[in-house]
Amino acid sequence: MTATTPEFVLSSNDDTLHVPPGNADTWWTETFWFTFAVPERELFGNFYLYFRPLLKSIGGGMTIFDCTGTTPWEVPYYSQQHHLPIPDDLDMRDARLPAGCSSSS
Secondary structure (H helix, E strand, O other): OOOOOOOOOOOHHHHOOOOOOOOOOOOOOEEEEEEEEEHHHOEEEEEEEEEEHHHOEEEEEEEEEOOOOOOOOOOOEEEEEEEEEOOOOOOHHHOEOOOOOEOOO
């Protein structure tokens, strides 16, 4: 018997929320995360959003770290928002949080 690797192909359907599986827990979550680093400035940042469609909730935000600290009140930028309502017309390619974080900017 030969082991095979399942084929995994991304499509434009993966740019939107998937239908939760029938046995999904209420906290079933879809996420996306973008990260960047600027070594010469000792900066690291991430933009992370999570979607909980069964709870009709969205959250996440942006954090930028440098060598000045590790806690939210010490880093250059920290904006995280949680348990916000998912808009009826949500497009994950252009998801926006009230503080201004957006998946398209």
